Structures are given as structure tokens and as C-alpha cells.
Amino acid sequence: MPHFKVQPDPAVLPRHKSSSTKRRKRPALGIIGGGQLARMMAQSGVSLGCDVIVLDPDPNAPAAAAATRSIHKAIRDLDALDELARSVDVVALENEFIDATILSELEVRGHCVLPGSETMRRVQDKLFQKNTIERAGLPLPPFASVSSRADVIAAGWRFGWPIVLKQRRDGYDGRGNATIRSAAEVDAAWARLDGARHPLYVEAFCPFVRELAVAITIAHDGSVARYPLVETVQQDHICHSVVAPAEVPEDVARRAGDVALRAVQAVGAAGTFAVELFLCEGGEVMVNEIAPRVHNSGHYTIDACECSQFENHIRALMGWPLGSTAMRAPAAAMVNLLGRGEGSGAPLGVAACLAVPEARLHLYGKSRTARGRKMGHVTATGATPEEALRAASLAASFIQFGDPS
Amino acid sequence: MPHFKVQPDPAVLPRHKSSSTKRRKRPALGIIGGGQLARMMAQSGVSLGCDVIVLDPDPNAPAAAAATRSIHKAIRDLDALDELARSVDVVALENEFIDATILSELEVRGHCVLPGSETMRRVQDKLFQKNTIERAGLPLPPFASVSSRADVIAAGWRFGWPIVLKQRRDGYDGRGNATIRSAAEVDAAWARLDGARHPLYVEAFCPFVRELAVAITIAHDGSVARYPLVETVQQDHICHSVVAPAEVPEDVARRAGDVALRAVQAVGAAGTFAVELFLCEGGEVMVNEIAPRVHNSGHYTIDACECSQFENHIRALMGWPLGSTAMRAPAAAMVNLLGRGEGSGAPLGVAACLAVPEARLHLYGKSRTARGRKMGHVTATGATPEEALRAASLAASFIQFGDPS
Numbered sequence: 181m182p183h184f185k186v187q188p189d190p191a192v193l194p195r196h197k198s199s200s201t202k203r204r205k206r207p208a209l210g211i212i213g214g215g216q217l218a219r220m221m222a223q224s225g226v227s228l229g230c231d232v233i234v235l236d237p238d239p240n241a242p243a244a245a246a247a248t249r250s251i252h253k254a255i256r257d258l259d260a261l262d263e264l265a266r267s268v269d270v271v272a273l274e275n276e277f278i279d280a281t282i283l284s285e286l287e288v289r290g291h292c293v294l295p296g297s298e299t300m301r302r303v304q305d306k307l308f309q310k311n312t313i314e315r316a317g318l319p320l321p322p323f324a325s326v327s328s329r330a331d332v333i334a335a336g337w338r339f340g341w342p343i344v345l346k347q348r349r350d351g352y353d354g355r356g357n358a359t360i361r362s363a364a365e366v367d368a369a370w371a372r373l374d375g376a377r378h379p380l381y382v383e384a385f386c387p388f389v390r391e392l393a394v395a396i397t398i399a400h401d402g403s404v405a406r407y408p409l410v411e412t413v414q415q416d417h418i419c420h421s422v423v424a425p426a427e428v429p430e431d432v433a434r435r436a437g438d439v440a441l442r443a444v445q446a447v448g449a450a451g452t453f454a455v456e457l458f459l460c461e462g463g464e465v466m467v468n469e470i471a472p473r474v475h476n477s478g479h480y481t482i483d484a485c486e487c488s489q490f491e492n493h494i495r496a497l498m499g500w501p502l503g504s505t506a507m508r509a510p511a512a513a514m515v516n517l518l519g520r521g522e523g524s525g526a527p528l529g530v531a532a533c534l535a536v537p538e539a540r541l542h543l544y545g546k547s548r549t550a551r552g553r554k555m556g557h558v559t560a561t562g563a564t565p566e567e568a569l570r571a572a573s574l575a576a577s578f579i580q581f582g583d584p585s
Numbered sequence: 586m587p588h589f590k591v592q593p594d595p596a597v598l599p600r601h602k603s604s605s606t607k608r609r610k611r612p613a614l615g616i617i618g619g620g621q622l623a624r625m626m627a628q629s630g631v632s633l634g635c636d637v638i639v640l641d642p643d644p645n646a647p648a649a650a651a652a653t654r655s656i657h658k659a660i661r662d663l664d665a666l667d668e669l670a671r672s673v674d675v676v677a678l679e680n681e682f683i684d685a686t687i688l689s690e691l692e693v694r695g696h697c698v699l700p701g702s703e704t705m706r707r708v709q710d711k712l713f714q715k716n717t718i719e720r721a722g723l724p725l726p727p728f729a730s731v732s733s734r735a736d737v738i739a740a741g742w743r744f745g746w747p748i749v750l751k752q753r754r755d756g757y758d759g760r761g762n763a764t765i766r767s768a769a770e771v772d773a774a775w776a777r778l779d780g781a782r783h784p785l786y787v788e789a790f791c792p793f794v795r796e797l798a799v800a801i802t803i804a805h806d807g808s809v810a811r812y813p814l815v816e817t818v819q820q821d822h823i824c825h826s827v828v829a830p831a832e833v834p835e836d837v838a839r840r841a842g843d844v845a846l847r848a849v850q851a852v853g854a855a856g857t858f859a860v861e862l863f864l865c866e867g868g869e870v871m872v873n874e875i876a877p878r879v880h881n882s883g884h885y886t887i888d889a890c891e892c893s894q895f896e897n898h899i900r901a902l903m904g905w906p907l908g909s910t911a912m913r914a915p916a917a918a919m920v921n922l923l924g925r926g927e928g929s930g931a932p933l934g935v936a937a938c939l940a941v942p943e944a945r946l947h948l949y950g951k952s953r954t955a956r957g958r959k960m961g962h963v964t965a966t967g968a969t970p971e972e973a974l975r976a977a978s979l980a981a982s983f984i985q986f987g988d989p990s
Contacts, residue, residue: 229932229935
């Protein structure tokens, strides 16, 4: 897909430092958080000649092995964040859990954090995110803010059951969500999500037929690199597999790409963002969620696209031209490697997996396994999505982390 | 190219530890030396979930950023080598400069080093290497051992001028070579290569029309993964560019591949080795040199092949099945990024380079630049070798390291 430019929203114009004010002899990137997303960002950054410094309290965090060095402190420790920011040209984030006010404090101190505090404010609170998407005129399931069980019940009657009760902050992989099928289930859901302590909101349940996603990188000058539309399959609320390109009618793909681009514009994206979409029965595409970062649905790009979502994220943050999102093969598929139970971080079955010729194995180096924990992924390319998915699934089937409990 | 097996030479059967005797919870790889070859090996190892420990005295060595951790000690320090070996399952080498007797001592202590001491003995002394290649019945330029200037003069008259006087040990990138065009030039060449202190030998000058190379990975069970034949172009004795596949008649390609495979068998290769070849005017293919390691001529494989020379090296050392050497595009080209003069290790022109859509940029993160120093490389794929080389050359032309002196 050709590059083109968008007019950045001035309210959220990323505050890039000009090269001359702060550029060190070697470009330096900081990353808050040291999980697998940071690890893969670090690998791209290092290949492009950057120093990459990761902030994470765990010395064995996945990104520690891939980064130039790590700062072993808490990610919400303002002094540690300041130490990180002072050592680099730009600070990246691997999750949306750092409060926007902390990012704002770093900006006030003159540091460059991307995405910035205003964008994070619009995205990290899912209710604010929904408001932003709605104000941009984009299609999304009905939603409502709720402050009590009574509000939830009222929303259920208004939207129709079932509804989904969600935490506004800090949810992921299905945590912080509760599907409610009737008024009778509201109390239990409210208690599970601890509505007294956590701000919640409600969405109408969207009877989607397929789930789609697209990664988009926005450069500081507004250039856009949009990745192929993919289809994602979740199991137990966790991403199981991704297929690229999504096999949907061309008009659906076009609308989905357009909706996604407008969504990331609306929040003032900088670098790579991902947009998750619902495809509904009537063919309507609705925005599900925006992730202000590289995303599981884009891991296939490492092996299947000219320039990965991770590398393009680095290019965008460093003020470099974006790379091509063209696919290297007609189709690709990624299958997640999830822990089956508790155990050490070392997998069984690597040899069998690697014996599958198309298998591109990525292990995250986590010290411990837990049930449902993302421990790695396998990507395969192929002549068709089915072929790619078959190979990736076969290869992934050999890998086992942990003992099923 | 399909995989097939060769019978390993029992004299040099790599001494792999069985998984049960020494396999840690996570596979662990050690690398002696921390240059760019170790860096790229480390990146592959980390992606495959290995702990990678690098031994190099320089804390800013290129591989330090990519490895899990580094040991900052001298690479010929036997205690340091022992410390490295004890911490990992297998030790890899990124150059042929560690004397085989040191590797033998590590083996005696029960460690697993690959390639092993016997292979290294046959390869690191170029005269022994030539003898091994000749004994295997492979074509190579005439050569002779020399102990004096008189021996050199005699060889010149026997082989015909010019001849090439070479150090038997520790030469690279043209260092340790002297081309001698007449008996009158022998004294100066002998003095330059310090024949009194360094063992030397002589080769007939090979009037090659093209230089070729091929990377081959040999697994512990004898499986072979052979990469495409490439053409290499040297400038001032340093690799300038590589094009894959080499545009040669099919029978030449077949003979070259066969000669290369027999050459690596003859030395008892384990992991990825590279064979440099001469293509002579009459169409004859001769062995130039064997590198017992991953090699500059194989860097293009990272972007252009299903499984890179680095990843296949890791797979071989870890006892895992080898990956596919198939190319992802019809053609590829790599251009080296060499220092133009002294300076810091930070390049100019990265943005312009990255603006070339086909450019895949790899920077090695070296702290200092020197004239002719390998600072990185650019790879491009394309529909034809010319197209790929054009794109890679263009992208590379924008990058500048150091000030020309």
C-alpha cells in the first residue's frame, strides 16, 4: 500500500526533539517495560544501530536480552523514568498502563515520549477511547459510562442483553471484561470486576462474525504505512492465531482500512498503533479497540512483510522514513505459543517445530510459564492463508510450555 | 535445495553433548568473540529462546547489545574460556584466530566447542587447509610451503609470476597477503609480511574472472543446508558487494556447489561454513579459501532467505533441524558499509538510506570507525540481481562513517 500523508491533529502533535538539540552520537531509544513487545522493538532498534535501554524491574525480562542495557527499576518510578529519558533521544512504551499524567510530567521536563500524554489520555481509558472514536464519526458498538449496578442493568435493558461490562483501565487478554447475559448476572460481574474500586463502563455485545485487525505506523511528518488487514481468532479472550491477508470482500477490506486509519488519526497516533475491528453479519465494520503500540496481531510482519511493525515503529520514533509494508509472500499466519500450565520458561518440542520447513519460531525467553501466558509465536508464509495457517499450526502444535494443571 | 546427508569424517565428528548430560532449562550458547558475526548469531539465538553469552574484552563490542550477557575478558584467556564454556551448552566461534590447541584443551575438559579443534587445525593454518583441500581431490591454485626468500623466488619461477605470498595464520580482509610480480619484489614482500616471524606460504596467482562463494550448514547428523551460490566483488581486498544468485551457467553453479560441499566435508564442518571460490577463464572452479564460520558473503540470507546462515548455524549447534535456504525473492544483493576514515561509530545518512524502499539496513553498533572497517551492510531483494544491486548500492551510497583522511 503506497505511503501517503495525513494532517496530524495539532492537539496531539508528537513532540519530537529536533536532531540537533538532543541527538547523541548514536541514536538512543528507551522503552518503558520489558516484555516481548519491547524485546522485538529492541531487536529492530539494535539492528538499525540504536542503543536501546529498557526499563523493567525484572532483570530477566524478555527485552533485557535484546536491549543494549536495562534499568532494573519499577516502571512507575518517576525518578527511574527520568533516568531513562535523560539517557535517550526518545522513549517508547510497550503498554498503555503508565498513566498519562506521568507521561505528561516527563514531557514537562523536556523529554520526548511517544505516544505522548494526550494520545495516551485518549486511549488508555477505554471510555475516553470510545468517546474519541464516536466523536470522529466512526462506527462502534453502543456504549455507556456506568457508576453503579443499577446503571449496568439500565444499559442492559437499553442495549439489549447480553452486554459486556469492562474496566476502563488496565485490562488485557480478556482480563477486566465480563459478559452479562441478564440482569441477574450483574451483581456477580460487578463484584468480579470490583466496580467499587475500578471505573467501569458497558458495551453492547457485538454479534460479530469475524474479528479483524490492522497495524498502522504514523511518522512524525504524517506519513502513513498501513499493514495488510488481518483476521484474528481468539480463544478464551486471548489471541490464538492471525491470518494475513484477511479473506474478506474487497469493499470490506477497504472500509476496514479506512476506519482504522481514521481511528488512529483521531487519537493522534505516533509510531505503530493497532486497531481491532469487528466484522458484523450485515458486513458492517466497527471499531473494537485501539492499541497505542505494536500488537500481537502484527507479529507476522517480522517474517512476512518487507519492514516489520517493530522496525517501522523505531523508524517513526527516530524520525526516519517508513519502510514498506508489502508482503513477501501471498499469505502468512501466526499462531501464539501459550503456556499450558505452571512451569519453567523452557519449552519442549523445539526440534519438532523447527523441522516444519515453513516455521519461523520466535520465543520470548520468559523465565516462567503460566497458563495462557504468551511465551512465543510461530509464523509461516504460504501461497494461501489456509496453507500458511496449516503450517504455522502444525509447527506450533509441537511446542509445549508448562504442565497442564 | 533439498536437504541431504553426508557421512561426517569420523576424525572430526563434532563432539556434541547429548541433551541429557548438560542441557539447561533454557538452551545456552556461548560465543568466543563479540564482533558483528557474533552479534548476528546472538540475535538469531535469542529469537530461538537461547541464552547467549559472549566473551569479548570490549564491553561495547557489537555483540554485547544483542547477547543476553557478556564476559569482558580476553578471548585467549583459558580461564575466561572455561568460565564461558561452563555456563553454556555449546561454544561457538566467530573467527579462526583461537589456536586449535586452546580449543583442544577445552574439549579435554569436557566442553563442547564447534567447530572443534581438529577442524580448526585443518582450517586456521592456510597451508594445512590447502593440503586438506588438495588431498580431497579438489581443484585449487598451485601452492607451496616456503621457509625463506629463496623458496619464494623458486616458487615464482615454478608457478610463473605473479605469485601471492601469504601468512599461514591470522590473515583477513587482505591483511597478511602480498602479491609479488617478479623476483625483485620478493624481499620487500617478505619483509612486509615479516617472514622471519610469521610462517608463510605461496600460491600461484589465480587469473580468475569472477569470485564466487557459498555458505553451507552441516548439522550434527550430517544433514546439509546449502545456500545459493553468490558472486562477490572485492575492493582493496575487502568484500564490497555480494549478489545472489550468482549469474553463471548452470553447470558452473552445479560444480561450484559440489566442490564447496566436498571442501567443507573435508575439514569436518559443523554449523555454517563458507567456501570462497575462483571462477577461471576456462570455466574451471577452484577453491580459494574456507571460512569455518558464518561469513560476509552470507549476510544477505537474513533478508533474502527463509532461514539465515546465522539461524542455521544456531540450529546446527543446538542439534535442531536445519531451516530452508530457499530465497524469498528471485534475487538479492548486499553492499558493505565501510568506514571512510577515522571517526565515531555513528553514521550520517541513515534517513536517506532508509528512504530507499527496498533497503534493509544492518548497522553493527561499533563505537569507532576506521578506514575500511566493516560498520554495517545493506541488503535489497529484487526481480533480478541487477535490480537488487542497484537498490542496495543506492541505499548504501547515502551512509557515511568517518571522515576520509
